[in-house]
Amino acid sequence: MSKNSEYLIERENKQYEVIIGLEVHAQVTSESKLFSQSSTKFGAEPNTQVSLVDAAFPGMLPVINEFCIEQAIKTGIGLKAKINKKSVFDRKNYFYADLPQGYQISQYKYPIVGEGKVILDMPNGQKEIGIERLHLEQDAGKSIHDIDPNNTLVDLNRSGVALMEIVSKPDLRSPDEVNVYIKKLRSIMRYLGTCDGNMQEGSLRADVNVSVRLKGETEFGTRCEIKNVNSIKFMQMAIISEANRQIDLLEEGKEIDQETRLFDTKRNETRSMRSKEDAHDYRYFPDPDLLPLEISQELIEKIKSDIPELPDEKKKRFIDKFNLSPYEATILVSDIETSNFFEDVIKNSDVKLATNWITGELFAVLNEKNLEISQSPVSTKNLSKLINLIKDGTISGKIAKTVFEQMIDGDQDPLIIVKEKGLKQESDPKAIEELINKVIENNSDKVAEYKSGKDKLFGFFVGQAMKESKGKGNPQLINKILKEKLNG
Amino acid sequence: MSDITSQSLFELTSNIKEKKLSSEEITKVFIDRAEKSKKLNVYVTDNFEKAIDQSKKFDSNPNFDLKLPGIPIAVKDLFCTNGVRTTAGSKILNNFVPTYESTVTQNLWSQGAILLGKLNCDEFAMGSSNETSFFGNVQNPVGENLVPGGSSGGSSAAVAANLTPVTIGTDTGGSIRQPASFTGTVGLKPTYGSCSRYGVVAFASSLDQAGPMTKNVRDCSMLLEVISSFDQKDSTSIDYKRNCYSKELSKDIKGKKIGIPKEYRVDNMPDEIEQLWKNGISYAKDCGAEIIDISLPHTNYALPTYYIVAPAEASSNLARYDGVKYGFRSPGQNLIEMYEKTRSEGFGDEVKRRIMIGTYVLSSGYYDAYYLKAQKVRQLIKKDFDDAFSKVDAILTPSTPSSAFKIGEKTNDPVSMYLNDIFTVPINLAGLPGISIPAGKDKNNYPLGLQVIGKPFDEQNILNISYALEDKINFKNDISDWWVSE
Numbered sequence: 001m002s003k004n005s006e007y008l009i010e011r012e013n014k015q016y017e018v019i020i021g022l023e024v025h026a027q028v029t030s031e032s033k034l035f036s037q038s039s040t041k042f043g044a045e046p047n048t049q050v051s052l053v054d055a056a057f058p059g060m061l062p063v064i065n066e067f068c069i070e071q072a073i074k075t076g077i078g079l080k081a082k083i084n085k086k087s088v089f090d091r092k093n094y095f096y097a098d099l100p101q102g103y104q105i106s107q108y109k110y111p112i113v114g115e116g117k118v119i120l121d122m123p124n125g126q127k128e129i130g131i132e133r134l135h136l137e138q139d140a141g142k143s144i145h146d147i148d149p150n151n152t153l154v155d156l157n158r159s160g161v162a163l164m165e166i167v168s169k170p171d172l173r174s175p176d177e178v179n180v181y182i183k184k185l186r187s188i189m190r191y192l193g194t195c196d197g198n199m200q201e202g203s204l205r206a207d208v209n210v211s212v213r214l215k216g217e218t219e220f221g222t223r224c225e226i227k228n229v230n231s232i233k234f235m236q237m238a239i240i241s242e243a244n245r246q247i248d249l250l251e252e253g254k255e256i257d258q259e260t261r262l263f264d265t266k267r268n269e270t271r272s273m274r275s276k277e278d279a280h281d282y283r284y285f286p287d288p289d290l291l292p293l294e295i296s297q298e299l300i301e302k303i304k305s306d307i308p309e310l311p312d313e314k315k316k317r318f319i320d321k322f323n324l325s326p327y328e329a330t331i332l333v334s335d336i337e338t339s340n341f342f343e344d345v346i347k348n349s350d351v352k353l354a355t356n357w358i359t360g361e362l363f364a365v366l367n368e369k370n371l372e373i374s375q376s377p378v379s380t381k382n383l384s385k386l387i388n389l390i391k392d393g394t395i396s397g398k399i400a401k402t403v404f405e406q407m408i409d410g411d412q413d414p415l416i417i418v419k420e421k422g423l424k425q426e427s428d429p430k431a432i433e434e435l436i437n438k439v440i441e442n443n444s445d446k447v448a449e450y451k452s453g454k455d456k457l458f459g460f461f462v463g464q465a466m467k468e469s470k471g472k473g474n475p476q477l478i479n480k481i482l483k484e485k486l487n488g
Numbered sequence: 489m490s491d492i493t494s495q496s497l498f499e500l501t502s503n504i505k506e507k508k509l510s511s512e513e514i515t516k517v518f519i520d521r522a523e524k525s526k527k528l529n530v531y532v533t534d535n536f537e538k539a540i541d542q543s544k545k546f547d548s549n550p551n552f553d554l555k556l557p558g559i560p561i562a563v564k565d566l567f568c569t570n571g572v573r574t575t576a577g578s579k580i581l582n583n584f585v586p587t588y589e590s591t592v593t594q595n596l597w598s599q600g601a602i603l604l605g606k607l608n609c610d611e612f613a614m615g616s617s618n619e620t621s622f623f624g625n626v627q628n629p630v631g632e633n634l635v636p637g638g639s640s641g642g643s644s645a646a647v648a649a650n651l652t653p654v655t656i657g658t659d660t661g662g663s664i665r666q667p668a669s670f671t672g673t674v675g676l677k678p679t680y681g682s683c684s685r686y687g688v689v690a691f692a693s694s695l696d697q698a699g700p701m702t703k704n705v706r707d708c709s710m711l712l713e714v715i716s717s718f719d720q721k722d723s724t725s726i727d728y729k730r731n732c733y734s735k736e737l738s739k740d741i742k743g744k745k746i747g748i749p750k751e752y753r754v755d756n757m758p759d760e761i762e763q764l765w766k767n768g769i770s771y772a773k774d775c776g777a778e779i780i781d782i783s784l785p786h787t788n789y790a791l792p793t794y795y796i797v798a799p800a801e802a803s804s805n806l807a808r809y810d811g812v813k814y815g816f817r818s819p820g821q822n823l824i825e826m827y828e829k830t831r832s833e834g835f836g837d838e839v840k841r842r843i844m845i846g847t848y849v850l851s852s853g854y855y856d857a858y859y860l861k862a863q864k865v866r867q868l869i870k871k872d873f874d875d876a877f878s879k880v881d882a883i884l885t886p887s888t889p890s891s892a893f894k895i896g897e898k899t900n901d902p903v904s905m906y907l908n909d910i911f912t913v914p915i916n917l918a919g920l921p922g923i924s925i926p927a928g929k930d931k932n933n934y935p936l937g938l939q940v941i942g943k944p945f946d947e948q949n950i951l952n953i954s955y956a957l958e959d960k961i962n963f964k965n966d967i968s969d970w971w972v973s974e
Binding site for chain 2: 290
């Protein structure tokens with residue numbers, strides 16, 4: 001996307017704008033479920049993490065897990081949102097085999113968190129996305145249709161796990177913004193430790209609301225909701241496919257039906273799940289087993305005081321304090337592990353070099369090996385040592401790359417590598433002068449050419465001198481002495 | 489010593505503590521009488537064998553410090569009992585054996601009581617005559633083919649027929665007090681939040697309360713003391729200091745202000761009920777209480793409000809009985825068909841009627857007109873009582889608008905059946921404690937009850953007033969053992 005350009009879909013001299021709103025379901029990081037003490041650990045044997053409450057046995061009652069409440073408040077604070085001191089748990093009634101109670105406990109009219117915002121760093125500047133609300137709800141179990149040919153099997157391990165549903169305003173306008181929004185949301189929650197954001201394990205999924213309208217139009221078009229999309233890539237594909245489907249309908253003079261749709265990842269198209277007429281009547285009403293949730297100002301203040309520095313604030317600090325560019329700062333704060341790594345490295349080494357080495361060499365290695373920064377093959381300690389070797393002139397940047405390549409193999413100490421391999425930079429002016437003299441002697445013809453005005457040859461002499469030093473010559477010194485000799 | 493089964497809980501515990509009776513002796517006598525009383529159909533499931541084992545175990549190492557030392561007790565089949573089938577009077581739970589114990593019953597066992605068995609009740613506690621039970625009618629020991637009231641009909645009949653010294657029931661709209669009134673026994677519905685709902689099969693969560701059903705007021709105070717407790721497993725359980733109800737029981741009610749609500753003089757109320765009420769008032773005066781006329785202006789709306797709120801909650805509470813996880817399942821070609829067959833065959837008509845009413849009043853488009861409005865009226869009813877209790881200490885009313893009726897008399901007329909709860913329902917809506925004590929008889933010699941309603945958490949006061957009135961009334965149940973087969 002070029003600077004200042006909007007995401008528009010073109011049809012015969014017409015330009016359509018795409019309006020997107022997301023309902024993100026984020027699993028609350030918590031040892032136990034929202035209303036029971038069962039474990040939430042991922043990947044356990046089916047039906048091994050199910051209490052009598054989760055399986056809705058007669059006479060069983062939900063008891064709220066206060067930690068999940070605190071996690072929701074924390075997330076609300078991270079979204080700069082209003083925390084509602086009184087909220088209500090409602091029952092959303094529907095029948096399904098993996099919904100043991102016959103209702104999901106959710107929050108309908110009175111969510112725990114009200115309006116907030118998320119700031120996106122887009123190539124053409126910042127954009128604010130409004131948050132409508134955040135509410136807590138129980139996850140359902142899992143129906144498994146492909147093990148037994150005649151029966152559906154049910155796994156209730158997920159049943160009752162706490163989810164935060166984070167509803168955005170219809171402020172998103174492109175698949176790119178959706179990408180940045182999801183990543184930013186995930187980043188904030190990972191900073192807070194309220195959701196691990198692991199999309200492979202289903203900790204983060206979204207319902208995507210899409211509508212289209214002609215550019216310049218101010219009213220929203222009819223929207224469709226695409227249910228339960230579980231990766232950013234699929235969200236983007238679904239949006240593009242759904243927007244085009246809607247535009248095609250409009251172009252044919254047809255109307256768009258408000259409906260719930262599913263995204264078929266194999267065919268890259270959305271298809272109707274149920275129309276507005278078939279929409280469930282969930283018969284929401286306040287859950288009489290739970291009292292309205294009351295949150296004291298004291299608790300909110302206590303949680304506020306525990307909130308770590310969040311990406312936006314950290315970015316500002318990195319720019320102000322370390323003189324980083326907004327681009328560099330954005331990259332370094334995007335993930336809490338990265339920013340921690342960075343801050344650890346610069347405790348003992350140069351900021352500018354650390355920035356370049358982390359965003360350059362280290363990221364390249366991580367990418368290549370498909371590793372998270374938490375699994376970095378080079379420790380912060382050894383990376384700062386390497387940077388210090390460059391900074392104090394012990395090795396050149398070029399040699400440093402060779403050393404780095406070796407460090408990756410078992411997090412080796414760069415000091416030892418430099419010592420063992422004799423890679424220490426030659427910075428003795430006398431020694432440099434000697435090898436420069438040699439280069440000048442061996443290339444008298446080139447010297448004559450240079451002196452007659454062929455300035456470009458200076459690079460050639462630097463190269464020869466570097467070669468003569470077996471790459472260990474101090475580049476600044478070589479430059480300086482060469483200039484003196486050739487120009488003198 | 490009088491016949492063991494006719495002894496009060498107080499007498500039995502005294503006799504056990506004084507080693508005049510053993511737990512085994514008592515348990516066997518009750519079991520023996522139960523074997524001869526099958527005609528009453530009070531038991532859904534008995535626990536006789538285990539009960540005898542447990543009574544022997546108690547006797548071999550008795551702990552007389554307990555409040556119910558070795559006392560055998562049968563309970564309503566709405567309380568989940570670990571390892572003992574719990575049906576809620578429904579086919580859909582016909583084969584359900586819990587692996588857990590309700591808090592209320594656990595409180596009984598922790599104080600030394602022994603489970604005799606599970607008592608019949610209306611299906612999911614929905615009914616006023618015990619006629620909706622999948623396990624059939626219960627006979628009222630007062631007279632043949634007479635209903636024992638409901639939904640705790642097996643419980644009231646069992647106490648009246650001396651088949652258990654005391655029992656516990658549940659009361660959502662009158663299910664303890666109305667059957668107590670019909671059988672000449674005492675039944676108390678505690679303040680909402682007094683007894684834990686954990687492990688009690690839910691009917692309407694915001695109204696359900698467990699409570700004691702006994703032969704007399706003193707036993708009632710003893711049993712309430714045991715079953716009422718704060719429980720973290722029930723979020724609506726309330727943490728407050730509970731009295732030692734039996735220790736603090738007193739007949740001294742001098743100067744207590746007792747309110748008489750004019751709205752409870754309903755149309756067509758039989759003269760004998762009116763007379764019963766008048767007698768109650770004069771007895772209260774005799775005890776030194778001050779009688780004050782009060783008004784509870786929204787009383788008329790209580791029954792319709794109840795029949796919106798209770799079915800709404802029930803329709804959702806009973807959604808879990810779907811044939812997937814436990815209980816009865818009728819197989820189908822697909823999930824929807826399995827649901828339809830399971831729930832059509834598994835639930836009885838009254839339960840289905842209430843599920844449909846509840847589903848309707850919660851439906852989009854009707855929610856505001858019914859459920860939301862009912863909740864507002866409920867607040868007004870509650871406020872009526874708040875206002876009244878700023879002037880009086882307790883309220884005295886009849887328990888029911890009539891005495892026990894014949895089996896089958898009202899089964900085809902749900903509304904006339906629902907009218908049975910007209911005096912008891914407002915108390916559940918307001919979350920207050922209420923007790924029914926036997927206070928007289930009608931022309932057929934069937935018992936009639938008076939209800940004493942108290943402020944929240946003021947069970948001690950209504951127990952004391954009942955204790956004083958009981959003494960003046962001197963009610964004697966006239967039961968002939970007509971059902972006993974040798």
